[in-house]
Amino acid sequence: MKYLILIHSNPRPWGHPTGDYLPEFQDQPAEVRERLNAEFEEVLTELQNRGELITGEALGDPTSSRLFRWQDGERLVTDGPYAEGKEHLAGFFLIDVESHARAEEVTHRFSGPGETTELRPVMS
Amino acid sequence: MDEWEDVWRRQTPHVLAALVRRHGRFADCEDAVQEAMFAASVQWPREGAPRDPRGWLVRVASRRLIDQVRSEASRWAREERLAQLRETGPARSTDDDPLHLMILCCHPALTKASQVALMLRAVGGLTTSEVAAGFLVPESTMAQRISRAKATLTRHGATFPAPAPQEEATRMAAVRHAVALLYTEAHTRSSGPVITDAALTGEALRLARELVRARPADPENLGLLALLLLTQARAASRTDGGEIVPLEQQDRTRWDVGRIAEGVALIEAALPVGPVGEFQLQAAIAAVHAEARTWPDTDWTQIAELYRLLDAVAPSLSVTLGRSAALARVHGPDAGLATLDPLASRHARSHRLQAVRGHLLAEAGRREEAVAALTEAARLTRSIPEQRYLNRVVANLAVPGP
Numbered sequence A: 001m002k003y004l005i006l007i008h009s010n011p012r013p014w015g016h017p018t019g020d021y022l023p024e025f026q027d028q029p030a031e032v033r034e035r036l037n038a039e040f041e042e043v044l045t046e047l048q049n050r051g052e053l054i055t056g057e058a059l060g061d062p063t064s065s066r067l068f069r070w071q072d073g074e075r076l077v078t079d080g081p082y083a084e085g086k087e088h089l090a091g092f093f094l095i096d097v098e099s100h101a102r103a104e105e106v107t108h109r110f111s112g113p114g115e116t117t118e119l120r121p122v123m124s
Numbered sequence B: 001m002d003e004w005e006d007v008w009r010r011q012t013p014h015v016l017a018a019l020v021r022r023h024g025r026f027a028d029c030e031d032a033v034q035e036a037m038f039a040a041s042v043q044w045p046r047e048g049a050p051r052d053p054r055g056w057l058v059r060v061a062s063r064r065l066i067d068q069v070r071s072e073a074s075r076w077a078r079e080e081r082l083a084q085l086r087e088t089g090p091a092r093s094t095d096d097d098p099l100h101l102m103i104l105c106c107h108p109a110l111t112k113a114s115q116v117a118l119m120l121r122a123v124g125g126l127t128t129s130e131v132a133a134g135f136l137v138p139e140s141t142m143a144q145r146i147s148r149a150k151a152t153l154t155r156h157g158a159t160f161p162a163p164a165p166q167e168e169a170t171r172m173a174a175v176r177h178a179v180a181l182l183y184t185e186a187h188t189r190s191s192g193p194v195i196t197d198a199a200l201t202g203e204a205l206r207l208a209r210e211l212v213r214a215r216p217a218d219p220e221n222l223g224l225l226a227l228l229l230l231t232q233a234r235a236a237s238r239t240d241g242g243e244i245v246p247l248e249q250q251d252r253t254r255w256d257v258g259r260i261a262e263g264v265a266l267i268e269a270a271l272p273v274g275p276v277g278e279f280q281l282q283a284a285i286a287a288v289h290a291e292a293r294t295w296p297d298t299d300w301t302q303i304a305e306l307y308r309l310l311d312a313v314a315p316s317l318s319v320t321l322g323r324s325a326a327l328a329r330v331h332g333p334d335a336g337l338a339t340l341d342p343l344a345s346r347h348a349r350s351h352r353l354q355a356v357r358g359h360l361l362a363e364a365g366r367r368e369e370a371v372a373a374l375t376e377a378a379r380l381t382r383s384i385p386e387q388r389y390l391n392r393v394v395a396n397l398a399v400p401g402p
Helices: A030-049 A100-110 B003-023 B026-047 B053-072 B075-086 B097-105 B112-122 B128-134 B139-155 B165-187 B194-214 B219-232 B257-270 B278-291 B300-313 B317-331 B333-343 B351-363 B367-380 B384-398
Strands: A002-009 A053-058 A066-071 A074-079 A088-096 A116-121
Touching: A002 A100, A030 A053, A030 A100, A030 B139, A088 A100, A100 A116, B003 B026, B003 B053, B003 B097, B003 B112, B026 B053, B026 B112, B026 B139, B097 B112, B097 B165, B097 B194, B112 B128, B112 B139, B112 B165, B128 B139, B128 B194, B165 B194, B165 B219, B194 B219, B219 B257, B219 B278, B257 B278, B278 B300, B300 B317, B317 B333, B317 B351, B333 B351, B351 B367, B351 B384, B367 B384
Parallel strands: none
Antiparallel strands: A002 A088, A002 A116, A053 A088, A066 A074
């Protein structure tokens, strides 16, 4: 079963890995930060080794986006960001796993302080 | 598939078995066989097939295996391993090779998805890129999955030829489930190139035939092949322009009578043998549907009874749902709904439960509840055609009838 893991975040300045630029992450004691970073590397390596990772990408600054809308019968193109929300889509992982429980487990380990990690099923 | 490809792919399990029997090292042998098949794909169309294709493939694969060891191992380990590799007996192969390889590939330490992928490569002779295309994942992902599966087999000391006779029955059951899973995966696929689906359903049928060929006395093997044939017989009428057509509305003149006849003959041969397992019962249900000229002609009493038996040997949510739907045909929608109520809390996230409930509620004239259940089913399903179908049913219910 395929799932998309979406990382919603707002690193300041925009950068990757997002944790390096999130106050909530940086405020953690050093050993917690190290543990979270190690966990992230571990789950990523595990996904690769098990043949569960399809792809993953880090996205550019949301203000660098271009928005294409339909207005008054024609396309209207403006600069981003798409939403003025607290968080933006910062990156994603597409995975193919055996069960929903496994997808939740992976997403759980991807999440960290200062951002929201979303798990969505992929339709087929 | 062109004629050459067919020749070398049919040889795959025999060549692999001969190699493993001679050298051990299943994982390395499997790679070497893939390389030999690639060599065949280059050479045979150009120069014609060798007189003894199997012998040719075994020779080339053995050479690749030795090259591989030579390039990988450190000098001292290399000498030792090469000496081991040269301690060769004849490259024997037996009629049971495909079956034993299927059993090896369906080792309980592997996930279902890995079992299927490995079996397609080691027994079906598909390349990693073909398997990857079949499951709509990148080749690198599939390559990793297959190499991990092989490493897991090595770690568990899984050897070839596979298990003791008393263990064979249990292990063959796992093979049947993997073949059924492959078929279902390919059959219900909605995205991806259509040609891929046909290739994978064809592979599933081929593997099911191989099981019957190897162990024709096992009635469950006959049941599995019958089930796949009877299901495949309806494939052409299942969709219309990409939209799902429910069984009730299918054009039965488009059903494949040849496959139905073969499937019915198989299940009729299997049932008297006993014991009657889950695949025979599923095939028997499919046969009752296949033999009904119209939807109202269907023998629902018999289908309900077969589901009751199936529930006893292999209980699952979908069996209960099938039984509820059949009971509703025999005794009316309320009888079906009564069997669903106890499931509601445990399977709240099941789109299939909500879909069956919704249909029965609609039949019972409880329109609002039907719309709620079917809307929930549409929300929960992960299949685009099914979601479109359910959305359509909801839209039709929402418009009051004439």
